[in-house]
Amino acid sequence: MIEARGLTKKYGAKTAVxxxxxxxxxxxxxxxxxxNGAGKSTTMRMIVGLDRPTAGTVTVNGKPYATHRRPLxxxxxxxxxxxxxxxxxxxxxxxxxxxxHGIATKRVDEVIExxxxxxxxxxxxxxxxxxxxxxxxxxxxxxxxxRTLILDEPVNGLDPEGVLWVRNxxxxxxxxxxxxxxxxHLMSEVALxxxxxxxxxxxxxxxxxxxSEIVDGAARKLVRVRSPQATVLVELLKGTDAEVDAIExxxxxxxxxxxxxxxxxxxxxxxxxxxxxPVASTLEExxxxxxxxxxxxxxxxxxxxxxxxxxxEGSKA
Amino acid sequence: MSATAxxxxxxASGTTAEHTQVxxxxxxxxxxxxxIKLWTLRSTWWTLGSTVxxxxxxxxxxxxxxxxxGDAMEGAPPEDQAAMGGVLGGTTVVAAGYEMAALVVAxxxxxxxxxxxxxxxxRSTFAAVPARLPAFFGKAVVxxxxxxxxxxxxxxxxxxxxxxxxxxxxxxxxxxxxTQVRSLFGTVLxxxxxxxxxxxxxxxxxxxxxxxxxxxxIFLVIPIVFQIATLAAAxxxxxxxxxxxxxxxxxxQITPSAGAFPDVLxxxxxxxxxxxxxxxALAGAATRLKLQDA
Numbered sequence: 234m235i236e237a238r239g240l241t242k243k244y245g246a247k248t249a250v251x252x253x254x255x256x257x258x259x260x261x262x263x264x265x266x267x268x269n270g271a272g273k274s275t276t277m278r279m280i281v282g283l284d285r286p287t288a289g290t291v292t293v294n295g296k297p298y299a300t301h302r303r304p305l306x307x308x309x310x311x312x313x314x315x316x317x318x319x320x321x322x323x324x325x326x327x328x329x330x331x332x333x334h335g336i337a338t339k340r341v342d343e344v345i346e347x348x349x350x351x352x353x354x355x356x357x358x359x360x361x362x363x364x365x366x367x368x369x370x371x372x373x374x375x376x377x378x379x380r381t382l383i384l385d386e387p388v389n390g391l392d393p394e395g396v397l398w399v400r401n402x403x404x405x406x407x408x409x410x411x412x413x414x415x416x417x418h419l420m421s422e423v424a425l426x427x428x429x430x431x432x433x434x435x436x437x438x439x440x441x442x443x444x445s446e447i448v449d450g451a452a453r454k455l456v457r458v459r460s461p462q463a464t465v466l467v468e469l470l471k472g473t474d475a476e477v478d479a480i481e482x483x484x485x486x487x488x489x490x491x492x493x494x495x496x497x498x499x500x501x502x503x504x505x506x507x508x509x510x511p512v513a514s515t516l517e518e519x520x521x522x523x524x525x526x527x528x529x530x531x532x533x534x535x536x537x538x539x540x541x542x543x544x545x546e547g548s549k550a
Numbered sequence: 551m552s553a554t555a556x557x558x559x560x561x562a563s564g565t566t567a568e569h570t571q572v573x574x575x576x577x578x579x580x581x582x583x584x585x586i587k588l589w590t591l592r593s594t595w596w597t598l599g600s601t602v603x604x605x606x607x608x609x610x611x612x613x614x615x616x617x618x619x620g621d622a623m624e625g626a627p628p629e630d631q632a633a634m635g636g637v638l639g640g641t642t643v644v645a646a647g648y649e650m651a652a653l654v655v656a657x658x659x660x661x662x663x664x665x666x667x668x669x670x671x672x673r674s675t676f677a678a679v680p681a682r683l684p685a686f687f688g689k690a691v692v693x694x695x696x697x698x699x700x701x702x703x704x705x706x707x708x709x710x711x712x713x714x715x716x717x718x719x720x721x722x723x724x725x726x727x728x729t730q731v732r733s734l735f736g737t738v739l740x741x742x743x744x745x746x747x748x749x750x751x752x753x754x755x756x757x758x759x760x761x762x763x764x765x766x767x768i769f770l771v772i773p774i775v776f777q778i779a780t781l782a783a784a785x786x787x788x789x790x791x792x793x794x795x796x797x798x799x800x801x802x803q804i805t806p807s808a809g810a811f812p813d814v815l816x817x818x819x820x821x822x823x824x825x826x827x828x829x830x831a832l833a834g835a836a837t838r839l840k841l842q843d844a
Contacts, residue, residue, distance in 0.1 A: 278843075281680070283677070284843040285843060302574040304575065304678065308677075315670040318591065318666060320592060325586065333580055334575060335573035336571065340571075
């Protein structure tokens, strides 16, 4: 369990994390979603005490991270794949980490095997690919068999097999009752892995809800219409809730309504349609719309967004 | 990632299969971790090896000089020979390379921490030891142990390889002479303090090249400038005062190479001054390490 209360981090005049409050519950995977530079890494660094908050507090399993007597048993953190001395071998790195908590060599070899690093364990980390570095970071995070896992962009640089492995391990660890907090800038990744998602943009929490709720709400429908009488149709639509974008002469993109309604409206006014296509917006688009301008989308706007309905399976496809 | 790891019993096989024993972080465990860290880097072996080579090399070189000088002074008045022996005694020869060795050891001292900052390792270190200071003092203790033993071993080796040469010139170390024994002990102390000082500078600057440059400036460049200044402006009082309080000049009074200048500190006072600087630098370093973002 991770609890952040009014967490704020300023670098000079720049506010990286702005009065953030959230709780990460055990027993589920919580995605931490936001564009690059949104404050994800800074928040995670504050959780494990690497960065000092300008204001606010954050506790892990009830206590500030630094006050735990066995920190690696409380939190396993992969903050970046490069938090390793390049001149040391992977195994020696893990042995040095393990020594601080009196963790046996057997466990070191266990996490090496678990992360598939056997063949490179005795090689120096400087020659590692990004993917191997990520695996080593995950191995280090698992070393103390922690109750809470914090993984910052864990699938970065991994091959498809590795991505799948991270997804599975995150879900598995959560199913054991552990807290798993996983950041990504990819909505699709979070949608596939997480049960709950916290969306951050420009240092502020934009959404904090079950993944299904966010996806349902944010993935709004779009109807594409091609018509020689587009201007007439635009006039007709002004009387409804629909938003209309004129993409090019004769081509409209309409939100806030569905294809059937647009078709009926056009028929009633005897407007000729050359195309009428319902387009399910992708998760990526939904997420972009959520984070595009964090000032525009404050938390109260989310209720409006999540209020609209959408076909989850359709958007995934 | 091998496919077998995924195939073998699910994604997290091993994480809970057997309960992992995890113990409290103690200073002793942190010390062990730092010990492992030190010996698992090639740079450690390079710097330690270089230190031995420098110490023994300089000692051999100076031993030959003593031999040549002895040959040249064959038949010279006894008081001249005695004066020569005073300048190039056995301890001076054995410890001839201590200044260079101190700089090599300073590189090690700086690397112990700057290597972690430059690679990002420091974040792993602090994640495991979030109190931070135990990790810092662990590094300091390991560094002191290794440097002191290294300096002592280097001196012993230097003594061994120069013994036949010095013996022929009747200029070996007299272990019955407390001043000579103190100067050799002092050499170990000096080299160790320089390594610690470099650790502190490295922690403050977080940058390998910057730290090494700073230590070289403080222990090599500035003393040379003041050496020239004390000769050129002997009448200016503050030059002499600053000179004798310089870390290297103050600290060197306990080594065999001390005593050439009239206005210097007493050996034990001098080494205490160097120790004082080192403690101050370490305190500053510990404060920065503890308070600033990693």
